[in-house]
Structure formats: C-alpha cells, structure tokens
Amino acid sequence: xxxxxxxxxxxxxxxxxxxxxxxxxxxxxxxxxxxxxxxxxxxxxxxxxxxxxxxxxxxxxxxxxxxxxxxxxxxxxxxxxxx
Numbered sequence: 001x002x003x004x005x006x007x008x009x010x011x012x013x014x015x016x017x018x019x020x021x022x023x024x025x026x027x028x029x030x031x032x033x034x035x036x037x038x039x040x041x042x043x044x045x046x047x048x049x050x051x052x053x054x055x056x057x058x059x060x061x062x063x064x065x066x067x068x069x070x071x072x073x074x075x076x077x078x079x080x081x082x083x
C-alpha cells in the first residue's frame with residue numbers, strides 16, 4: 001500500500017503526519033505492507049492538470065483522486081529508476 005507522506009518544503013513532516021502514521025499502523029496491523037511516498041505539491045499539480053488555479057472544496061474529490069494517482073506514479077517511477 002502506497003501512502004502519501006506530507007512533507008513541508010523545508011523537509012519536516014506536516015502537522016498531518018501523526019494521523020497518517022496511525023492510519024499506516026492500522027494497515028500494517030491487518031498484514032499490509034505500507035510504503036510512504038512524498039506527496040509534496042501533488043494536490044497543486046493535480047489541480048493544475050484539471051485546469052483549476054488551486055485546489056478548492058468544490059471539486060476536491062477529483063483533485064484528490066488525481067493527486068493519489070500522481071503519488072502512485074511517482075512511487076512506481078522511483079522503483080523503475082532504482083531497479
């Protein structure tokens with residue numbers, strides 16, 4: 001399971017990290033392998049690809065879904081490079 005890890009531009013974890021870490025621990029407790037992938041700027045990139053200036057509450061589902069696919073693609077691209 002690839003889980004986005006919110007990292008601030010200075011490199012430190014965002015305030016959401018403790019909640020995400022708990023989520024990952026619950027997944028691992030169910031026997032799933034969890035890997036984290038930096039999700040920095042994926043929501044902004046998704047909004048841009050969808051033709052929106054910035055993520056908003058309206059249409060947030062589409063932005064979130066595309067951002068998730070960008071995180072997964074980034075992870076898979078990194079695996080291919082490191083192979």
